[in-house]
Amino acid sequence: MRSHLLNDATAEHYRRSVTEGVERVANRLATTRRPFTGVTPDELAPVVSAVDLDQPLGDASAALDELETVYLRDAVYFHHPRYLGHLNCPVVIPAVLGEAVLSAVNSSLDTWDQSAGGTLIERRLIDWTSQRIGFGPAADGVFTSGGTQSNLQALLLAREEAKTSDLAKLRIFTSECSHFSVQKSAKLLGLGPDAVVSIPADRNKRMQTVTLAAELARCADEGLTPMAVVATAGTTDFGSIDPLPEIAELAEQYGTWMHVDAAYGCGLLASLTRRHLLDGIERADSVTMDYHKSFFQPVSSSAILVRDGATLRHATYHADYLNPRQTLEVGEPPVPEGLRGSIPNQVDKSLQTTRRFDALKLWMTLRVMGADGVGQLFDEVCDLAAAGWEMLAADPRYDVVVQPQLSTLVYRYIPEALTSPTLIDRANLHARKALFASGEAVVAGTKVDGRQYLKFTLLNPETTTEDIAAVLELIAGHAEQYLGENLVHAS
Numbered sequence: 164m165r166s167h168l169l170n171d172a173t174a175e176h177y178r179r180s181v182t183e184g185v186e187r188v189a190n191r192l193a194t195t196r197r198p199f200t201g202v203t204p205d206e207l208a209p210v211v212s213a214v215d216l217d218q219p220l221g222d223a224s225a226a227l228d229e230l231e232t233v234y235l236r237d238a239v240y241f242h243h244p245r246y247l248g249h250l251n252c253p254v255v256i257p258a259v260l261g262e263a264v265l266s267a268v269n270s271s272l273d274t275w276d277q278s279a280g281g282t283l284i285e286r287r288l289i290d291w292t293s294q295r296i297g298f299g300p301a302a303d304g305v306f307t308s309g310g311t312q313s314n315l316q317a318l319l320l321a322r323e324e325a326k327t328s329d330l331a332k333l334r335i336f337t338s339e340c341s342h343f344s345v346q347k348s349a350k351l352l353g354l355g356p357d358a359v360v361s362i363p364a365d366r367n368k369r370m371q372t373v374t375l376a377a378e379l380a381r382c383a384d385e386g387l388t389p390m391a392v393v394a395t396a397g398t399t400d401f402g403s404i405d406p407l408p409e410i411a412e413l414a415e416q417y418g419t420w421m422h423v424d425a426a427y428g429c430g431l432l433a434s435l436t437r438r439h440l441l442d443g444i445e446r447a448d449s450v451t452m453d454y455h456k457s458f459f460q461p462v463s464s465s466a467i468l469v470r471d472g473a474t475l476r477h478a479t480y481h482a483d484y485l486n487p488r489q490t491l492e493v494g495e496p497p498v499p500e501g502l503r504g505s506i507p508n509q510v511d512k513s514l515q516t517t518r519r520f521d522a523l524k525l526w527m528t529l530r531v532m533g534a535d536g537v538g539q540l541f542d543e544v545c546d547l548a549a550a551g552w553e554m555l556a557a558d559p560r561y562d563v564v565v566q567p568q569l570s571t572l573v574y575r576y577i578p579e580a581l582t583s584p585t586l587i588d589r590a591n592l593h594a595r596k597a598l599f600a601s602g603e604a605v606v607a608g609t610k611v612d613g614r615q616y617l618k619f620t621l622l623n624p625e626t627t628t629e630d631i632a633a634v635l636e637l638i639a640g641h642a643e644q645y646l647g648e649n650l651v652h653a654s
């Protein structure tokens with residue numbers, strides 16, 4: 164069994180196994196004609212259940228053969244130009260290479276004595292990102308498992324910095340279009356059920372700052388404490404960017420923590436044409452970045468950045484076995500301030516302990532392609548969304564919600580013949596499901612003002628306007644078919 168352990172004696176086995184795995188995936192990429200096969204849970208579950216986990220196959224080739232049927236054949240492929248569903252990106256090759264290296268070496272980024280150069284690389288990327296944001300030299304941060312964890316940590320810091328420890332009095336202000344992880348975090352942080360104050364969005368789905376100002380004033384009048392304002396730079400559904408400078412102004416006025424959730428919009432930091440959309444982000448106290456969305460990185464790769472690195476102390480716990488306080492031996496002179504913390508233990512800043520070296524993927528990406536290379540890809544999908552919006556706006560069969568700032572389009576099919584709003588909802592829902600079942604394309608769905616809409620999240624620069632036009636025709640076909648059948652039944 165030791166022949167399966169990765170070490171000097173098994174280097175050849177490692178090379179062969181991993182190469183074989185790479186071959187299988189490369190073949191899949193070369194032969195996949197649709198983003199999905201349309202397999203149902205009922206069809207696939209017995210295939211997975213039939214595997215006897217107590218009867219190992221012994222070698223990688225056999226396990227890879229099996230993997231073809233339990234996973235690879237029916238996976239949802241984000242690299243396919245007609246995958247237009249959620250916020251998933253096709254990945255760049257330098258990052259995939261980084262992924263292969265980081266899992267083989269298996270550094271853990273909690274302490275210096277488990278990572279060495281890995282820690283320094285992560286710190287360089289945190290500094291690089293902070294500079295792009297426009298933070299000063301006091302900035303710091305840490306990689307996390309995703310935007311959900313980054314938001315949770317940001318709100319933890321905000322809670323600890325708040326002017327009261329009476330949890331029932333704390334309020335978080337965020338737009339009605341912000342990510343649900345804000346609500347989830349509030350609950351995890353022990354805040355009351357009324358802690359999150361939802362601020363309405365304007366017709367472009369950006370937070371209404373007039374209402375934010377009024378709600379902040381009301382909070383003060385009622386003797387409550389504004390704990391944080393969470394602005395979203397790229398809402399999950401619409402890609403809309405809240406007015407950051409105005410929000411920063413209000414946050415300052417009320418002495419409250421400003422968090423910018425740029426999980427989606429962070430790619431703008433590398434954009435060659437749209438960086439200005441993030442103006443004001445440098446005034447945030449904390450920022451969430453999801454490199455695994457708009458930097459074309461494999462899951463997971465995310466970070467939280469803070470303007471004042473000292474605030475990360477709220478995540479610090481000194482464990483004797485891991486990162487003890489740097490104590491003095493009897494008779495030793497005190498350590499001067501500048502030298503304290505000279506052993507860089509990232510666990511001091513993180514909610515996690517053992518932690519992946521995800522930063523390596525971004526490092527390899529920047530070293531091979533550069534930030535401009537990433538920014539160009541993101542600009543391309545934003546341009547594509549702008550072109551897609553024009554198509555939808557010009558097509559009388561479709562109602563499109565907002566002109567995109569980033570790369571999502573939210574729209575719905577409206578039949579020519581007058582029908583009930585409920586039937587239109589059902590026709591759109593049916594079109595999405597039928598499309599998924601056919602595997603021809605994958606689109607997402609969401610609700611706008613209680614009505615069913617469809618969504619394209621465009622993160623693949625290989626997707627063309629022809630793809631968009633073709634998918635819209637497929638949707639129209641499925642919707643009309645549904646309406647045809649159901650109008651007949653109704654009459």
Ligand SMILES: *Cc1c(COP(=O)(O)O)cnc(C)c1O
Pocket residue numbers: 250308309310311312314341342344395397398399424425426427453465
């Ligand atoms: C995706 C998303 C999140 C959650 O990030 P995960 O990486 O999925 O945990 C948070 N905020 C916004 C705006 C997002 O789009």
